[in-house]
Each structure stands twice: as structure tokens, then as C-alpha cells.
Amino acid sequence: MGAMKQSIDTSSTSAPDDEEDSFGAPPIPAGSKNYMTPQGHLRMKNELLHLIDVERPEVVQTVSWAASNGDRSENGDYIYGKRRLRQIDSRIRFLTKRLDLAEVVDPSVHHGSDQVFFGATVRYANQDGEEQTVTILGIDEFDPLNGKISWISPVARALTKAREGDTVMLRTPGGLEELEILEVSYPPPA
Structure with a gap:
């Protein structure tokens, strides 16, 4: 079951509907809730908060600093930072959607x-x-x-x-x- 999808889309443009696939998690069956244990819910919530409170602000600061250095087309810190920011934002959207559908079962x-x-x-x-x-x-x-x-x-x-x-x-x-x-x-x- 876990080996269903081995390939990962490495293109820089992905539709929001493809977010679930891009993280290796299967889609939630239509009409179902996202059942999870209290430990799983806490882990996802902590990851979301870490992305919002720590990782994203650090990357924004790096991108801002890199942008101030001038020529952005050959600025590795800027290019990587923008790419990482898109990844973080995509993961934040994914986690938010999954947690919104969460049904915690003990x-x-x-x-x-x-x-x-x-x-x-x-x-x-x-x-x-x-x-x-x-x-x-x-x-x-x-x-x-x-x-x-x-x-x-x-x-x-x-x-x-x-x-x-x-x-x-x-x-x-x-x-x-x-x-x-x-x-x-x-x-x-x-």
C-alpha cells in the first residue's frame, strides 16, 4: 500500500489539488473524515506551528536579505529561498486542510x-x-x-x-x- 506512488513531481509548478500527492499521503476518501490518533494530531499541529512560527520567518528573512543584494537572477540564496518559501507555504496549506478535516479518535x-x-x-x-x-x-x-x-x-x-x-x-x-x-x-x- 505504501509503495503505490514512488515517483515525486519535481516540477516547480504544481496545482493546489496536487498538494496531497506531493507529500506522499493518500487522499482522504470522499465523504470521509481524516481519522487520526491524538498523537498524530499533535504531531501535525506541532509541525504546522513550527513552519508558521520558525521556518517561514527565517526563510522570509533570508529572502529579504538576498533580495537586497541586487541581481536576483543569479542570486542562489534568493532563488533557493523563494523555492523553499513555496514549499513551506504548500506544506502549511496541506497541513491546515488535513487538520481541518481531522477527527481525533482515542x-x-x-x-x-x-x-x-x-x-x-x-x-x-x-x-x-x-x-x-x-x-x-x-x-x-x-x-x-x-x-x-x-x-x-x-x-x-x-x-x-x-x-x-x-x-x-x-x-x-x-x-x-x-x-x-x-x-x-x-x-x-x-
Whole structure:
């Protein structure tokens, strides 16, 4: 799921609608909220505030200084600074949109439950007996190399609402695959 989009658009002009793709995050399904954990929400909010309060003012200051040096066409500090400013502004817009759509869900409310919901850490085995552990998180929190999958991923959708001991079917390019849910856990309440 995380390897869906390997290429990155390096052109300097990108439409605002392409912002989500430019940061490697999948789009939020139409009509859905942007579910995320309190930790994911805090991380995104802190990044947004850092960009607004620290990075952007520093780059604006550098660009202003570079512009005062004269010939802007061959001024590396000015050219790089303007490019970096566009990147920061684009990221600020992206984060603002994602946070506006955020629906913060605390997975600890399900602590002790054996049913799979958002925020669950699930250990399962495929039909060959190979075990895997995944945590179902928000679109902006997924990190498949570390076992964090998005709630919109096929694996998460197959597991959701099932219980420990259940067998679910996962549709893959190679056909249907059986997954047996071995363990479901949630973080304890704070």
C-alpha cells in the first residue's frame, strides 16, 4: 500500500489539488473524515506551528536579505529561498486542510476489547502461518515499514470489526487470502 506512488513531481509548478500527492499521503476518501490518533494530531499541529512560527520567518528573512543584494537572477540564496518559501507555504496549506478535516479518535477507549477498530494493534497469521503485527492508524500516520497501516488499506479494511480468533478474507492481486486474527490490543488509557 505504501509503495503505490514512488515517483515525486519535481516540477516547480504544481496545482493546489496536487498538494496531497506531493507529500506522499493518500487522499482522504470522499465523504470521509481524516481519522487520526491524538498523537498524530499533535504531531501535525506541532509541525504546522513550527513552519508558521520558525521556518517561514527565517526563510522570509533570508529572502529579504538576498533580495537586497541586487541581481536576483543569479542570486542562489534568493532563488533557493523563494523555492523553499513555496514549499513551506504548500506544506502549511496541506497541513491546515488535513487538520481541518481531522477527527481525533482515542484508541485507548477500546482497551481490553478483542474487536478490531481504529487504533488497534493486530497480530495475525496468513494461510502459510506467517505472522505479522500491524497497527491501524490514520492516513497521515501510516508507516508500513514499521507496521503502521492506514485505516483505508485493504488489510485494515479486512481486519476491522473482526475479533480475536476470527478468520477474514483479504482480496489481493494473487487472489483471496485468509488471515487469522491471533491478538488484538489497544494502548491503555492515559
